[in-house]
Amino acid sequence: MHIDELDTPVAVVDLDRLEANITRFQNYLGEHGIANRPHIKTHKIPAIAQMQLAAGAVGITCQKIGEAEVMAAAGITDIFLPYNIIGAAKLERLAALAQTTQLSLTADSAYVVQGLGQVLQAAQLEIPVLVECDTGLGRCGVQTPAAAAELALLIAGTPGLRFGGLMTYPSSPATGPFMRAAISRIQTAGLPVERVSGGGTPGMWHAHMYPEVTEHRAGMYIYGDRYTMNAGAISLEQCAFSVITTVVSRPTAERGILDGGSKTFSSDLLGLEDYGLLPDYPEARLYSLSEEHGTVDFSACTRRPAIGDRVRVIPNHCCVVTNLFNEIVGIRDGAVEVIWPVAARGALR
Amino acid sequence: MHIDELDTPVAVVDLDRLEANITRFQNYLGEHGIANRPHIKTHKIPAIAQMQLAAGAVGITCQKIGEAEVMAAAGITDIFLPYNIIGAAKLERLAALAQTTQLSLTADSAYVVQGLGQVLQAAQLEIPVLVECDTGLGRCGVQTPAAAAELALLIAGTPGLRFGGLMTYPSSPATGPFMRAAISRIQTAGLPVERVSGGGTPGMWHAHMYPEVTEHRAGMYIYGDRYTMNAGAISLEQCAFSVITTVVSRPTAERGILDGGSKTFSSDLLGLEDYGLLPDYPEARLYSLSEEHGTVDFSACTRRPAIGDRVRVIPNHCCVVTNLFNEIVGIRDGAVEVIWPVAARGALR
Numbered sequence: 001m002h003i004d005e006l007d008t009p010v011a012v013v014d015l016d017r018l019e020a021n022i023t024r025f026q027n028y029l030g031e032h033g034i035a036n037r038p039h040i041k042t043h044k045i046p047a048i049a050q051m052q053l054a055a056g057a058v059g060i061t062c063q064k065i066g067e068a069e070v071m072a073a074a075g076i077t078d079i080f081l082p083y084n085i086i087g088a089a090k091l092e093r094l095a096a097l098a099q100t101t102q103l104s105l106t107a108d109s110a111y112v113v114q115g116l117g118q119v120l121q122a123a124q125l126e127i128p129v130l131v132e133c134d135t136g137l138g139r140c141g142v143q144t145p146a147a148a149a150e151l152a153l154l155i156a157g158t159p160g161l162r163f164g165g166l167m168t169y170p171s172s173p174a175t176g177p178f179m180r181a182a183i184s185r186i187q188t189a190g191l192p193v194e195r196v197s198g199g200g201t202p203g204m205w206h207a208h209m210y211p212e213v214t215e216h217r218a219g220m221y222i223y224g225d226r227y228t229m230n231a232g233a234i235s236l237e238q239c240a241f242s243v244i245t246t247v248v249s250r251p252t253a254e255r256g257i258l259d260g261g262s263k264t265f266s267s268d269l270l271g272l273e274d275y276g277l278l279p280d281y282p283e284a285r286l287y288s289l290s291e292e293h294g295t296v297d298f299s300a301c302t303r304r305p306a307i308g309d310r311v312r313v314i315p316n317h318c319c320v321v322t323n324l325f326n327e328i329v330g331i332r333d334g335a336v337e338v339i340w341p342v343a344a345r346g347a348l349r
Numbered sequence: 350m351h352i353d354e355l356d357t358p359v360a361v362v363d364l365d366r367l368e369a370n371i372t373r374f375q376n377y378l379g380e381h382g383i384a385n386r387p388h389i390k391t392h393k394i395p396a397i398a399q400m401q402l403a404a405g406a407v408g409i410t411c412q413k414i415g416e417a418e419v420m421a422a423a424g425i426t427d428i429f430l431p432y433n434i435i436g437a438a439k440l441e442r443l444a445a446l447a448q449t450t451q452l453s454l455t456a457d458s459a460y461v462v463q464g465l466g467q468v469l470q471a472a473q474l475e476i477p478v479l480v481e482c483d484t485g486l487g488r489c490g491v492q493t494p495a496a497a498a499e500l501a502l503l504i505a506g507t508p509g510l511r512f513g514g515l516m517t518y519p520s521s522p523a524t525g526p527f528m529r530a531a532i533s534r535i536q537t538a539g540l541p542v543e544r545v546s547g548g549g550t551p552g553m554w555h556a557h558m559y560p561e562v563t564e565h566r567a568g569m570y571i572y573g574d575r576y577t578m579n580a581g582a583i584s585l586e587q588c589a590f591s592v593i594t595t596v597v598s599r600p601t602a603e604r605g606i607l608d609g610g611s612k613t614f615s616s617d618l619l620g621l622e623d624y625g626l627l628p629d630y631p632e633a634r635l636y637s638l639s640e641e642h643g644t645v646d647f648s649a650c651t652r653r654p655a656i657g658d659r660v661r662v663i664p665n666h667c668c669v670v671t672n673l674f675n676e677i678v679g680i681r682d683g684a685v686e687v688i689w690p691v692a693a694r695g696a697l698r
Contacts (some may be wrong), residue, residue, distance in 0.1 A: 084606075139606060249490075293489065307458055347357050
C-alpha cells in the first residue's frame with residue numbers, strides 16, 4: 001500500500017530515517033564511550049526497542065512499570081526504571097518483573113528505598129538502585145550532593161538493594177559539578193559509583209561534555225519532532241515522524257481545517273508557538289486545536305491546499321502523539337512496510 | 350474495592366453525581382422543549398450513552414466514524430455525525446454504518462455534499478445532511494446565511510441526501526441572528542428547516558436563549574472539569590470526574606511530584622493557568638507537567654501531603670483525559686461499582 005492510500009489522520013515513520021537516527025546517535029555515544037540506554041516512552045513499540053538494542057544499546061529505559069512489563073514480555077531483558085515506585089500494587093508487580101528481567105531502579109527518598117527494600121528482600125533479590133539527583137530541572141531528585149551520598153548509604157545498607165549509582169535528567173552544564181561532588185562524597189564513604197545516568201534528546205550531542213555521565217537516556221532522537229528540530233538536535237531531513245492529515249474544510253481563503261486536533265497532536269507546546277510544522281506549507285500556522293479539528297492559517301502561503309488534499313504535519317512533541325495512536329505505520333520509499341501497534345500505549349501505572 | 354485501594358493514576362467518576370448531571374441537564378432542556386443529543390466524545394463509553402438515552406436524549410452525537418461504529422455496535426440506533434466525511438475509505442464505512450443506524454450528517458462545502466451523495470445514492474439510502482454554519486467560532490462552517498441557503502439547496506437536489514437543517518458550535522449570542530437569516534432564506538427557497546442543532550457545555554444553561562436552536566449537543570456536562578467549573582456551568586460539588594494520583598516525591602518543602610503528567614492530564618489549558626485543581630489542597634498549583642510527572646507548588650498550603658499520600662486532581666479538560674485512559678472507574682459511596690473500558694478511545698478515523 002502506498003502512503004497516499006492510508007486513511008487519515010495517521011502517524012507514519014520513515015524507516016530509512018528511523019534506522020539512520022538510531023545508528024547515528026549510537027555511533028556518537030560509542031565514540032565517546034558512553035553507554036546508550038534509550039527511553040522507550042517515545043515509541044512504546046518492542047520492535048523499535050529491539051532495533052535500538054541490535055544497534056548497540058546496553059538496555060532500555062521505561063518510565064512506568066506497565067511499559068516495562070510490555071517490553072519484558074517481548075523478550076527485552078535489561079530495563080532501567082528511573083521512577084519512584086510506591087505502593088503495594090506496584091511493588092508487587094515490580095518484584096514479579098524482577099524475577100525474569102534484569103532491572104535497575106531509582107529512588108530520591110528514604111520512603112522509596114524502604115518500600116523497594118521490603119518487597120525485593122522478601123523476593124530474595126538484590127536490585128541496583130540509583131539515587132535520582134535534581135541537577136537543575138526542578139522535578140524529582142535529591143537536592144544536594146550531600147543528600148545523594150546519604151541516600152546512597154541508606155540504599156547500600158538496605159537488604160534487597162544495592163547502590164547502583166546516580167541518575168539525573170536532563171544532562172546539563174549543572175550536572176557535572178553536582179555529580180563530581182556527589183561521587184566524591186560517596187567514594188569517600190567507601191562506596192563505588194559504578195554508573196551515572198544522564199539523558200535528554202534536545203542536548204543529545206552534548207553528552208560527551210559531561211565526563212561524569214557514563215550512560216545516556218534519550219527518547220525522541222529516533223523520531224524527531226518540531227521541538228527537537230527547534231533545539232538543533234535533528235534536522236528536517238532527519239525527522240522520521242509525522243502525521244498525515246486531510247483538509248476537511250476551507251471555510252475562507254485563508255483558513256483550512258485538518259482532520260486532527262488535540263486528540264491527534266496533543267496540546268503540548270514545549271515553549272513553541274503553534275502546534276506543528278507543515279513541511280509542505282512552511283509558512284502555514286497550525287494555530288488552534290479542538291479535539292478533532294486543527295485550524296490552519298494559510299494566509300502567508302502563496303500555494304494553498306484544497307479540500308480533500310493531504311497535508312503532512314510534524315507535531316511539536318512526538319512522545320505524546322504516539323501515545324494517542326493505536327498504531328504507527330512504517331514507510332519506506334513511499335510504501336507501507338510495517339504497521340506497529342503502540343503496545344505500551346496508555347501504560348500509566 | 351474501596352476507592353483508596355485503586356492503584357494510581359486512575360480516572361474515577363462519582364456515579365451519583367454523574368446520574369444527577371445527566372438528569373439535571375435533561376430536565377432543563379426538556380422544560381424548554383429543546384432536544385438533547387449529547388456528544389459522546391467526552392466519555393466514549395456505550396454504557397454512559399445508554400444512560401443519557403434512558404434519561405430522554407433523542408440520540409447521540411459522535412465526532413468520528415470510529416466512535417459511531419463503536420456506539421452502533423453497542424446497540425445505539427440514532428447517531429449524528431457533525432463532521433465533514435471525506436475520502437473513499439471513510440465514505441465506504443459511512444455507507445455500511447448507515448445500513449443499520451439512523452444517521453444524520455453535516456457538510457459545509459459542495460465537495461463534501463458530492464462525496465456523501467455518490468456513496469449514499471449508490472447504497473440506495475437517503476440520509477439527512479445539515480449545513481454546518483460558522484456562527485463565530487472560526488473553525489468549519491459556511492460563513493454567511495446566503496452560503497448556508499445555497500448549500501441547503503445543493504443538498505436537497507442531491508440524490509442519496511436530503512436537507513436536514515442547520516448546525517453550529519457553540520451556541521452563542523451570534524447564533525440567533527445567523528440562524529434567523531439562514532432559515533428565512535431557506536424557507537423562501539421552499540425548503541423546511543426541520544432541525545437546528547447547537548451545542549456546548551460552558552454555555553449549556555443559555556440554550557433556551559436561542560429559540561431557533563431545536564437541539565443541543567453537550568459533552569462535558571456529565572463529568573465536569575476545571576474548565577466547565579470556571580465557566581460557571583457546573584459546581585465543584587457537581588463535578589463527577591477526577592484523577593486520583595500519588596505523591597511520589599517531595600524534593601523540597603514546597604514542591605511535590607504526582608505520578609501523572611501530560612500523558613495523564615494532557616497539556617490542555619483552555620485559557621486557564623496551570624493544569625488542574627487539587628480540591629483537597631485548593632491553594633496548590635499544578636504548574637508543570639512532564640509526560641509522567643506533575644509538579645505541584647504547595648507553598649501556599651498550610652497542610653501539605655507527604656510522599657505516598659493520595660491526591661485528587663480535577664483536570665482542566667475531561668474529554669482529552671478520558672481519551673488517555675484505558676478504563677474509567679465508577680464509584681458510589683467510596684466503593685468501586687463498575688469499571689468501564691473507554692471503548693471508543695483513540696477512534697481518530
